[in-house]
Amino acid sequence: MNNKTILYLVRHGQTEWNVLHKMQGHQDSPLTDYGVEQAKWLGDSLRNESIDLIYSSSSLRARRTAEIIRGELEVNIIECDEFREINLGVWEGKSQSEVRELYPMEFDNFWNDPEKFDLIGSETFNDVFIRAREKLREIITAHKGKTILIVTHTVVVKLLMAYFDNRRLKNIWKxxxxxxxxxxxxxxxxxDNSEIILNGDISHYKEIPTEG
Structure with missing residues (x-):
């Protein structure tokens, strides 16, 4: 029996709002053609891996990415609200430049001091960390020795990798x-000791990244 659990954490492919530098959060926008290609490249690179389970954020951009990566693999995709992106309240659908102008202090905290980020109607980084970490622990406990793929979002990936790396919340954007x-x-x-093998790897890309 394999006693090692392998976890793959993936951010969704490029979306239309990524290209426009709009804040998405719980709102959504479709994958671009390039985002579809990114997901295909990643799926191809994982084709020889024995993936036992696939979890996805319940946001459509993550679900679509998970479907493309899965390809013809006969594994169900399990959607989880716990792996959704940080809820950004009134920021969602606005451009980063607009948010920076309207909410300068909150915008600065979001990127430079996440521990202090607090916006009415949104989640804090710690809110997201707690929900995502607890779901991850539940999955790992239930599926020891399995290979698990999770498709999620930037903030969730950063927070969960900080969890494995013992990185403080204030440093997650490094x-x-x-x-x-x-x-x-x-x-x-x-x-239950963990080892980070890859972090933000894009060696499967067949073209240089564009916007997003």
Missing amino acids: PPFIHPASLCKVVINED
Whole structure:
């Protein structure tokens, strides 16, 4: 029996709002053609891996990415609200430049001091961390020794990788950058010790990244 649990964490492919630099959060926009290609490249690179389970954020951009990566693999995709992006309230659908102008302090905290980020009607980074971490722990406990793919969003990827890396919340935006359809890989041993193998990897890209 394989006692190592392999976890793949993936950000969704590029979306139309990524290209326009709009804040998405719980709102959604379709994958671009390039975003579809990114997901295909990642799926191709994982084709020889024995993926046992696929989880996806319930947002359509993540679900679509998961479907493309899965390809013809006969594995159900399990949607989870816990892996949705941070709820950004009134920011959603606005451009980053617009948000920066209307909410300068909150925008600065979002990128430079996430521990202090607090916007009426939105989640805090810690809110997202708690919901995503608890769901991840539940999945790992239930599926020890399996290979698990989770398709989610930038903030969730950053927070969960910070969890494995013992990185403080205030430092989550430090490199690596989480490009669309980038890949993180964590191996969790029988004693629950974890090892980060990949973090924000884009070696499967067949073209240089564009916007987003």
